[in-house]
Amino acid sequence: MHYIVGALRRAVDLILSLDPAVMEIAWLSIKLSAISIIIAAAIGIPIGFILGVYDFPGRSFLTSIVNTLLSLPTVVVGLAVYSFISRRGPLGRFGLLFTPWAIIIGQTILATPIVTALTMNATRSLDRDLQLTALSLGASRVQMAWLLLLQARFAVFGALVAGFGRVIAEVGAAMMLGGNIEGYTRTLTTAIALETSKGEFAFALALGIILLLISFVVNILVHYFQQVKHRGAYHGNNSPRRGFA
């Protein structure tokens, strides 16, 4: 027990003293996950919006695929991307393996289905009356799409935060694709695995606490966006009786 308390104390010291090695790993993790989420947003939000708002043949099939991809195991993604970017793979000539870009590719593949599915759910739950209202106010088709996305924006922000939470905490893809190179591709999760195996318990614990803190902030943000999205209520939330009070 003394051993754990001692390690915990040293871990807190490392965080409070802003230990450069700890901070460098934390910052790299946040940076790579943020870039992955930006790319996943660029892919997932438009696809999720189209699947949520428009009716077309094959929509339910595509929806099933997106939902299936939600539970992609990180090591499978790592393996698949590895086979593509390893020296003998089709993208081998770009030399991406064991670079930060390899991790970003893997994390983007993990985050995109989350962003797509949550955007799809958010826009699908919008009332069809909103589309007619937008058009009747003189919106062009593009303006209407923009207004619907604006209506769902809190839920979409929530989707991005949820995706960020998933990728910053994953270890499989980061380990296989990044190679855990110090100062280059060593992320919070891969460093925790390595430091624990080396017996550097306090250092690993410090990184674990930072990861927990990030998860905590992510959860608070997700909760906030879930709450705030109801501010965009319309007639459905307003009982007509209230008008007579």
Place this chain on the structure above:
Amino acid sequence: METILHVEDLRKSYNGLTVLDLDALSIPRGQITVVMGPNGAGKTTLIRILALLEEPDRGTILLGGQPVPEDEEQRLALRRRMGVIWQRPALFAMSVADNLGLALRLRGWNRKQIRAKVEEYAEMFNLGRLLRKWPNELSGGETQKVSVARSLIYEPEIMFIDEPDTYLDLRNRHLVEEMVASQVERRGMTALMVTHSRQQMSRLAANLVFLQAGQVRWSGQVDSQDPKNWDEELKALLGLAEPSA
């Protein structure tokens, strides 16, 4: 009397069920035409088609004597000359002030112009204290009042009004009627209003169209507010026929 809207041989069906089957119908310019009829008579479908928000299965719509074009840009220009007040008001997830100014923003007005117009209409509709509120903070009556003001603010040439009273108390019902009537009188707006209320019809209507099972059963001018002076067929349709001796 000049005709602003004329339809011929208009037909619309959903899932094989015909909801609208009109041989011909003309709406005079610069007056209030009231559409009445039992539930399922096709009143709301008629509004959606005339407001160019839905395509009929077949038929011709003439707007100011000209057929409605197929081209999306030209249709958008026509839609921007029209407005719709819906039975179930839908506000967007933004402040009341932003909702009020939305149609002006869609038309490319600048901030200063929008603010001035929003303030003018907020005063007219007694909405000043609500401008910073969000839709979920409004009562049903306030929501409808905002939606009515939002549709009138860009001063459409033709206003379609679909049973606006559902969420309004008596005082606000009269306020909305007054606002619509004043725009008809002041700047020659044409209004097509669906209502179930005979009293409202006799207060406002210059013309009446009675729909039943998707067809026009009666249409013509309403010369008198007193039902006693109405023709027998209309009285029978409105359930006002005196029992025969």
